[in-house]
Amino acid sequence: MSAVDAVEEPAHLSRIQEKNRALILDAALSEFSKYGFQGATIEKISKAAGMSKSNLLYYFSSKPAVYQAVLAHILDEWLTPLRTLDANGDPAEELSKYIMQKMKVSAEAPEASRLFANEIMQGAPRVMSVLEHELKPLFDEKSQVIQDWIDSGKIEPVDPAHLIFTIWAMTQHYADFESQISALTGSTLGKKAFRSDATSTIIRMVLRGIGLEPAKPNPG
Amino acid sequence: MSAVDAVEEPAHLSRIQEKNRALILDAALSEFSKYGFQGATIEKISKAAGMSKSNLLYYFSSKPAVYQAVLAHILDEWLTPLRTLDANGDPAEELSKYIMQKMKVSAEAPEASRLFANEIMQGAPRVMSVLEHELKPLFDEKSQVIQDWIDSGKIEPVDPAHLIFTIWAMTQHYADFESQISALTGSTLGKKAFRSDATSTIIRMVLRGIGLEPAKPNPG
């Protein structure tokens, strides 16, 4: 079951329908991530998807319906890295892996990152229930994992919430502020060396922040 | 001279004009920071400022004019913390001070932070020239400050750009994602203890990341 309710997703779709829905969702992600819900228009989305506005409205009954479908489509991928954080693993290894996964997602799906950022900055009007009923339990669970590492002396004391927030902040920044980073350095996470440098910088700050020393080379 | 060009700012203003302009700029910051340039409307801005749409358009000739005025109004405050980073100071102290200043601005002007974030996420169409001609020289200058600290052995080697980006990321995250943080923890930078915890967590990660140990207590 999808995390976002009430999304229209017919059971049987022809090949052309699947393809057109995918084209729409892709174009919609691009527009919504740049301009937010209000700022984006179905006119521009339909043109970007290579079809008429009317045809888009044949596939999705309204603008909110398109938005909800986009959200549902990217949400699972977005929450997956945190889900994999393993309480029984080695803290340094688990956190390094988590940061690498987040950087991978930020590099490969920067628009998804910006869509969520846009939504949150508006006060999360359309995803507040997701935050409260899906993200918060996961957040609480993983905060407890970190707290257990502290209590068992595996890492130095730190507020688990701030540790998670700072990791989110750093890893998502490279996606959300891509245009600024590009203007200042000429590079983005798309470039392998740049992404590798960014990732190891973040891993080093996080691990040392909790009294651990990062393994030396080559985070992907 | 303001950083944003071509802003209409008449020389002589009556008290009531000053007050109305201020009301408009305040309401406009609130709307633009939530909905972006396209998503915000002068109708809603004028209502939030307690006046008619026509009256707003008496003070500012167009929507872009309002937006430019808001940008010009907040830009200096935004760039000031980085400007104060002193090459001749102690690295640990300078970076701690910088992080504290950024957190202070994020706490006191979260909407300004979100307005810039919104603009950057759209590809910075209306501030690209500011990025290139004001921020980039400052960024290059301060990157060199950090590089000098490295070359003189005061701090461990790190890519100065990534150090700056991660500091921006962490400090601005608390403003930009305020609603999410509130949903997950019930707190925000507005609460003293929360802000203090967040600030010291960030300082600890940054300083240890470059081989320094933070002074113990009480960052503001």
Next chain:
DNA sequence: GTCTATAACGAGATAGAC
């Protein structure tokens, strides 16, 4: 399924009374 046409509405901006 895809199109054109159009209804219904909201938004930016202007004119002119007061």
Next chain:
DNA sequence: GTCTATCTCGTTATAGAC
């Protein structure tokens, strides 16, 4: 300075031809 009225345009959404 502030208002009402209005113009024009862009947007969402629907109707109906093909």
